[in-house]
Amino acid sequence: MLKLENIRYEVPDEKGSDKEILKNISLDIPDGKFVVITGPNGGGKSTLAKIIAGIYKPTDGRIFFEDRDITEAGITERANMGDSFAFQQPVRFKGIEVLDLIRLAVRNKELTAADACKYLSEVGLCARDYINREVDASLSGGELKRIEIATVLARQSRLSVFDEPEAGIDLWSFQNLIKVFEHIKELTNGTIIIISHQERILDIADEIIVIEKGEIAAKGAKDEILPKILGSDAAVSMCRIQKDAMPQSI
Amino acid sequence: MTAIDEIEKRILAEVADIHKTPTGAYNIRYNGAAQSRNSTENIVISSKEDGTGIDIRIKDGTKNQSCCIPVVISKTGLKDVVTNDFYIGENCDIQIVAGCGIHNCGDQDSQHDGLHRFFVGRNSKVKYIEKHYGEADDGSKGGNIMNPVTEIYLDEGAYMEMESTQIKGIDSTNRVTKAEVKKGASLVVRERLLTNGDQVAESRIDADLIGENSSANIISRSVATDRSKSVFYSHIVGKAPCSGHSECDAIIMDDAKILALPGLDALDPDAALIHEAAIGKIAGEQLIKLETLGLSPEEAEAAIIDGFLK
Numbered sequence: 361m362l363k364l365e366n367i368r369y370e371v372p373d374e375k376g377s378d379k380e381i382l383k384n385i386s387l388d389i390p391d392g393k394f395v396v397i398t399g400p401n402g403g404g405k406s407t408l409a410k411i412i413a414g415i416y417k418p419t420d421g422r423i424f425f426e427d428r429d430i431t432e433a434g435i436t437e438r439a440n441m442g443d444s445f446a447f448q449q450p451v452r453f454k455g456i457e458v459l460d461l462i463r464l465a466v467r468n469k470e471l472t473a474a475d476a477c478k479y480l481s482e483v484g485l486c487a488r489d490y491i492n493r494e495v496d497a498s499l500s501g502g503e504l505k506r507i508e509i510a511t512v513l514a515r516q517s518r519l520s521v522f523d524e525p526e527a528g529i530d531l532w533s534f535q536n537l538i539k540v541f542e543h544i545k546e547l548t549n550g551t552i553i554i555i556s557h558q559e560r561i562l563d564i565a566d567e568i569i570v571i572e573k574g575e576i577a578a579k580g581a582k583d584e585i586l587p588k589i590l591g592s593d594a595a596v597s598m599c600r601i602q603k604d605a606m607p608q609s610i
Numbered sequence: 611m612t613a614i615d616e617i618e619k620r621i622l623a624e625v626a627d628i629h630k631t632p633t634g635a636y637n638i639r640y641n642g643a644a645q646s647r648n649s650t651e652n653i654v655i656s657s658k659e660d661g662t663g664i665d666i667r668i669k670d671g672t673k674n675q676s677c678c679i680p681v682v683i684s685k686t687g688l689k690d691v692v693t694n695d696f697y698i699g700e701n702c703d704i705q706i707v708a709g710c711g712i713h714n715c716g717d718q719d720s721q722h723d724g725l726h727r728f729f730v731g732r733n734s735k736v737k738y739i740e741k742h743y744g745e746a747d748d749g750s751k752g753g754n755i756m757n758p759v760t761e762i763y764l765d766e767g768a769y770m771e772m773e774s775t776q777i778k779g780i781d782s783t784n785r786v787t788k789a790e791v792k793k794g795a796s797l798v799v800r801e802r803l804l805t806n807g808d809q810v811a812e813s814r815i816d817a818d819l820i821g822e823n824s825s826a827n828i829i830s831r832s833v834a835t836d837r838s839k840s841v842f843y844s845h846i847v848g849k850a851p852c853s854g855h856s857e858c859d860a861i862i863m864d865d866a867k868i869l870a871l872p873g874l875d876a877l878d879p880d881a882a883l884i885h886e887a888a889i890g891k892i893a894g895e896q897l898i899k900l901e902t903l904g905l906s907p908e909e910a911e912a913a914i915i916d917g918f919l920k
Contacts, residue, residue, distance in 0.1 A: 415898055435898060435902055439902050439904040440904045451893070451895045451898075454917070456917030460913075
């Protein structure tokens with residue numbers, strides 16, 4: 361369903377020379393699979409997710425979506441082909457309400473509030489409290505994250521990519537979020553790729569791909585890969601994420 | 611309602627959401643003269659003796675009623691000047707709609723300068739909706755000009771919410787809003803403004819908080835595109851223990867220019883006054899997010915602006 365061939369991605373560094381973020385990544389992700397891409401911070405995972413969504417253009421290599429070469433396709437075109445992307449840092453909009461955003465996601469201006477509420481309930485939000493809230497700074501990180509995931513679920517895409525759903529949220533929000541991902545296969549109709557190094561998310565994957573220093577360090581079935589990476593930077597517990605995120609002065 | 615034509619019908623729908631003869635109290639002003647009017651038992655509309663406009667008198671205790679006084683101009687070269695005074699009794703809860711629309715079919719400027727004065731009695735609650743709209747025939751060179759002045763006098767415990775929108779077709783506007791807020795009274799002003807082409811819009815809001823526990827909340831959102839220019843001044847003066855908040859957000863695009871000058875003036879040590887102002891382009895990540903939902907870049911931009919000005 362999604363095939364990456366020899367993907368390279370370079371950006372200019374401070375000295376003006378090219379820095380290689382991704383080195384020759386080739387992947388073949390079959391239809392209907394739940395794949396988690398993990399690896400240490402700075403290894404290139406989120407860059408790869410953005411290349412799949414069309415946000416970044418690869419320096420070299422080709423991308424195929426259902427056998428169609430989409431390397432040159434823009435974000436909108438890919439989205440309309442059946443690709444969805446949940447941001448690591450959900451975007452805020454002044455004036456756009458949660459209902460507006462869900463209507464935009466399903467491309468149906470007439471979608472009723474009752475129907476939109478179903479998507480919010482799926483991500484554990486009490487829909488009536490949120491449907492007319494603005495998607496702005498008045499929402500917490502956890503609330504925004506769940507609304508972001510709801511917009512992706514609402515689209516029922518053939519491919520859904522979630523970039524670090526655990527990033528920037530507290531432990532309580534994460535506990536609720538993990539329940540959503542435990543049922544994600546029932547909530548979507550297609551292939552799921554999650555960028556995460558959280559062991560509870562890795563534990564529900566069909567396949568795990570480890571990306572390190574811009575290269576694939578390991579890939580295979582969850583039962584094969586997870587035992588090898590437990591306790592490393594590629595598979596950390598939520599408690600450790602929380603501890604690492606604590607300000608040093610506290 | 612008499613002699614309604616298609617232009618008038620369209621403009622009334624745009625500015626006052628009127629699609630047929632309105633119910634309740636109304637006064638429709640068409641090309642500088644009253645076209646139709648209706649008073650009710652509690653809301654009485656009468657012409658001023660000097661012919662400069664109308665008086666709207668609302669009896670004490672009038673609740674859940676509305677009054678609609680739209681203005682339509684469809685003559686090119688007309689300069690319409692009007693003064694409308696609202697005398698709102700005590701303990702009322704009412705809605706007032708006062709839109710103005712210009713259809714310019716020629717090469718001369720059409721202009722509407724309206725002065726609206728609100729005298730709001732004790733403990734009354736008023737929602738005031740004002741929408742300005744302009745359009746022109748293809749090829750017509752006449753400008754659409756509107757210079758509305760609003761004066762608001764809130765007696766003790768009164769509350770007024772003013773919602774003012776100018777989204778389309780006004781080439782030049784100079785808006786002035788002044789308010790005097792007594793003890794325990796509250797003023798909320800929400801202004802939405804979009805300028806495009808070579809349009810110029812200036813808005814000035816002055817609120818004097820003269821009574822104990824009075825408050826004002828002024829929220830302005832504007833979008834300036836093409837070569838247009840938008841200017842916003844707000845000035846909250848705290849003359850008593852009071853609270854005031856002014857928020858001005860603007861999206862700037864193309865070669866537009868925006869000036870925002872929120873001002874606070876505390877004349878009492880217990881005046882708590884805050885202002886926020888931000889001007890910026892549409893964030894790239896906002897466009898990308900909406901593109902990942904399948905919107906084209908143009909659709910994404912329009913959705914962001916629509917939401918911002920909602």
